[in-house]
Amino acid sequence: MSKHIFVTGGVVSSLGKGLTSASIGMLLEQRGLSVRMQKLDPYINVDPGTMSPYQHGEVYVLDDGSETDLDLGHYERFTHSPLTRDSNYTTGQIYQSVIDKERRGEFLGKTVQVIPHITNEIKGVIHKLADDDVDVVITEIGGTVGDIESQPFLEAIRQFSLDVGKENCLYIHLTLVPYLKAAGELKTKPTQHSVGQLREIGIQPDILICRTERSLSRDDRQKIALFCNVPIEAVIEEKDKDFSIYEVPLSLVENGLDEFIVRKLGLQGAKTLDLDNWRNLLHRLRNPEHEISIAVVGKYAEHRDAYKSIYEALDHAGIANRAQVRIQRIQSEAVEREGPEYLLSGFDGFLVPGGFGERGIEGKIETIRYARERQIPFFGICLGMQCAVIEFARHVVGLDQAHSTEFNKDTPHPVICLLDEQRSITDKGGTMRLGAHPARLDPQSNVAAAYRTDLVHERHRHRYEFNNVYRQQFAAHGMIASGTSPDGALVEVVEVVDHPWFVAVQYHPEFKSKPTAAHPLFAEFISAAIRRHALRSERGKEIESS
Ligand code: GLN
Numbered sequence: 001m002s003k004h005i006f007v008t009g010g011v012v013s014s015l016g017k018g019l020t021s022a023s024i025g026m027l028l029e030q031r032g033l034s035v036r037m038q039k040l041d042p043y044i045n046v047d048p049g050t051m052s053p054y055q056h057g058e059v060y061v062l063d064d065g066s067e068t069d070l071d072l073g074h075y076e077r078f079t080h081s082p083l084t085r086d087s088n089y090t091t092g093q094i095y096q097s098v099i100d101k102e103r104r105g106e107f108l109g110k111t112v113q114v115i116p117h118i119t120n121e122i123k124g125v126i127h128k129l130a131d132d133d134v135d136v137v138i139t140e141i142g143g144t145v146g147d148i149e150s151q152p153f154l155e156a157i158r159q160f161s162l163d164v165g166k167e168n169c170l171y172i173h174l175t176l177v178p179y180l181k182a183a184g185e186l187k188t189k190p191t192q193h194s195v196g197q198l199r200e201i202g203i204q205p206d207i208l209i210c211r212t213e214r215s216l217s218r219d220d221r222q223k224i225a226l227f228c229n230v231p232i233e234a235v236i237e238e239k240d241k242d243f244s245i246y247e248v249p250l251s252l253v254e255n256g257l258d259e260f261i262v263r264k265l266g267l268q269g270a271k272t273l274d275l276d277n278w279r280n281l282l283h284r285l286r287n288p289e290h291e292i293s294i295a296v297v298g299k300y301a302e303h304r305d306a307y308k309s310i311y312e313a314l315d316h317a318g319i320a321n322r323a324q325v326r327i328q329r330i331q332s333e334a335v336e337r338e339g340p341e342y343l344l345s346g347f348d349g350f351l352v353p354g355g356f357g358e359r360g361i362e363g364k365i366e367t368i369r370y371a372r373e374r375q376i377p378f379f380g381i382c383l384g385m386q387c388a389v390i391e392f393a394r395h396v397v398g399l400d401q402a403h404s405t406e407f408n409k410d411t412p413h414p415v416i417c418l419l420d421e422q423r424s425i426t427d428k429g430g431t432m433r434l435g436a437h438p439a440r441l442d443p444q445s446n447v448a449a450a451y452r453t454d455l456v457h458e459r460h461r462h463r464y465e466f467n468n469v470y471r472q473q474f475a476a477h478g479m480i481a482s483g484t485s486p487d488g489a490l491v492e493v494v495e496v497v498d499h500p501w502f503v504a505v506q507y508h509p510e511f512k513s514k515p516t517a518a519h520p521l522f523a524e525f526i527s528a529a530i531r532r533h534a535l536r537s538e539r540g541k542e543i544e545s546s
Contacts, residue, residue: 002036002130003265004169006157007140008205010194011176015211016248018071020174020238021140022078023249027258029079030278032271033135037075038087039068040122041142042149046092050429057305061459061511062087065435071140073309077514078249089125091149097121114152122156123163135269145173145197158202170265173198173205174238177212177220186214188224195228206264207234207257215239233260244285244315246515249278281319281515290323292348292529297367299360301329307353310381313513314351317522323530332363340370347376348536349529354382354461354508358407365391372502377528379521380504382462386416388504389466389494392479397470406464415470419490422463433460437485439492439507445482446503447493450524456483458492458507465506466491501528 005024009017018039025035041048048056049067060073068088076083098121102112129137141157143150161169175191191210198205208228210216216224216237225232236255241247252258253273262270294314300306311327318325328347335343344350350371352364364387371378372391380388386404393402393415404416425431436457441448448454471481471491483493483505496502503521513519 001132001164001168002134003136003267004126004130004160004164005136005138005172005261005265006160006169007138007172007174008145008154008157008198008203009141009143009174010145010198011190013144015174015176016238017140017142017174018069018074019245019248020209020252021071021138022074023252024172024257024261025075025079025081025136025138026249026278027253027273028136028261028267028270029081030274031258031262031267033267033269034133035079035081036087036129036131036134036137037072037079037081037083037140038089038126038129038137039071039075039140039142040125040153041069041088041090042147042153043090043142044092044095044149045090046096046429047088047090053300053306054303057303058308059461060309061434061461061508063436063457063459065430067430067434067461069142070305070308071142073312073511076511077312086125086128089122091152094118094121094125094152115155118152119156119159122153123160126156126160135267136265145194151201154198154201154203167266170207170261171198171203171205172207172209174209174211177210177216177224179212179214186212186216186220188220188227191224192227199229204229206230207236207260209236209238209252209257211238211240213240236260244282246278246282246285250275250282277516284319284322285315288318288322288324290321290530290533291326292323292526292533293326293328293346294349294351294526294529295328295330295344295347295367296351296353297330297332297335297344297364298353299332299355299357301331307510309508309510309513310351310353312515313510313519313522314526316513316515316518317526319515320518320523321526321530323526325526330367332360332367335363335366336360340366344370348533349377349379349525351379351525352381352384352387354384356383356406361387361407365394369395372496372499375500377501377525377532378499378504379501379525381510382506382508385494385504385506386464386466388502389415389474389479392474392477392494392496393470396477396479397473399470404464413470415467416464417467419463419465432463435459437492437507439483440486440488441493442480442482445480445493446495446501446524447482447505447521450503450520452520455486458505458509459511460507462506466494500532501525 007021058070059067060070066085221235224235368391393399399413402413402415403411405414441454481491482495509519509521
């Protein structure tokens with residue numbers, strides 16, 4: 001029978017509950033246990049697919065095509081837990097399912113209520129992940145304790161322990177212990193209040209993880225333990241990490257978290273912790289042999305979470321190449337305003353990420369032209385690939401009014417156009433070409449060299465595609481379709497042949513990169529940027545000595 005861990009958050013949002021949950025999952029796996037991860041989001045949208053990146057950050061796409069919360073990205077990067085549609089539920093989905101059942105008459109004429117119908121539905125989705133060969137299911141509850149929307153979820157996890165037995169459930173509450181400069185001390189009162197709110201609804205947390213910028217003294221821990229009714233070893237410090245998020249699991253171990261969980265849940269199968277892999281990656285991160293700078297030029301550059309997996313994947317590629325990757329986020333509109341010369345000089349590589357809508361498109365196209373003409377490594381992802389195609393059409397093939405029909409329906413040269421399957425669709429949610437699809441690679445190409453194989457499966461999220469009418473014309477001018485769907489119908493990858501590294505993909509490779517296994521395309525992009533950097537310093541020296 002599976003054991004259950006529930007992770008809630010208190011005091012403020014953005015405490016890093018996803019990262020902490022993922023770290024717990026990773027630690028349990030490294031103790032030889034099998035883990036499943038799940039996030040329950042109290043907002044009413046059916047999924048984050050239609051939400052603005054400003055509201056929600058990146059939409060994380062799974063193999064099965066579900067559009068999910070970005071915390072699932074942490075889960076996938078930290079653990080091996082297989083993620084599916086069942087790994088992320090929102091209030092919207094829970095209600096939709098209950099209402100569908102009501103319409104089918106499944107409640108036999110009863111009044112449908114939050115308790116028990118909504119709470120039963122929530123318990124049902126938690127049970128779905130439990131299985132004979134799963135040791136621990138970790139369920140993270142989105143939002144902050146006290147939010148109206150989260151109440152049914154908290155009530156459901158309270159009831160859950162009555163259904164499966166208290167000894168099989170563990171409640172972890174993540175909270176903030178702020179440091180007040182004026183008083184010169186850490187304050188435990190917000191934590192006491194937050195735990196008070198949980199206890200009011202019948203949940204006594206077993207473990208408190210305290211986010212803090214200063215170390216907790218023994219007195220602080222004693223006070224929290226006393227007021228919140230937990231033993232002192234259940235008060236775990238999680239101090240801010242300036243260097244890397246990958247330090248978080250190690251600091252939780254130092255504070256005895258994994259040991260406490262294993263003991264409290266009686267996880268008999270747990271082995272001793274093996275963190276060699278993780279320590280090794282931190283060692284590589286701390287001791288880089290190269291330093292390069294990459295510009296990520298996109299529409300939502302100012303929002304840290306909008307391209308979360310891309311920034312992470314660049315870091316992983318840095319770890320793989322022993323390079324410190326300095327990432328500069330540049331707004332594509334700023335390139336339009338201030339010009340590429342002013343904003344783009346001095347970088348070793350450019351990445352243009354995915355996106356929707358016309359704002360900033362011309363800035364992306366100018367960035368790509370700059371990278372192509374100056375032979376600087378370029379990596380285009382999804383909309384970034386579509387912009388690379390438009391740029392090449394306009395400036396190399398000679399189709400100077402080329403565009404995507406997403407931005408100009410009447411362009412004389414629609415080099416990017418709507419996928420056939422998309423033409424009749426009007427609903428926005430969950431209707432794109434989504435999830436993992438195979439792509440066949442040209443064995444002679446840069447991409448095949450990077451992947452070391454000619455068949456890959458990558459995740460998609462788009463409506464538009466390369467217009468095949470132009471394929472030969474492009475190839476004749478030096479942009480080849482080096483990856484296509486296995487039947488050859490859809491272009492998945494383009495490359496510029498006369499360039500050190502110019503690769504653009506219709507899919508999202510960033511979703512499959514891990515800190516311990518960088519994605520091959522990101523790794524090769526960074527390696528090309530390192531070569532570019534070396535070349536630049538060589539040239540600099542030559543100029544100095546001449
Ligand atoms: N807007 C483009 C499309 O729908 C690209 C989407 C993306 O970058 N994810 O095809």
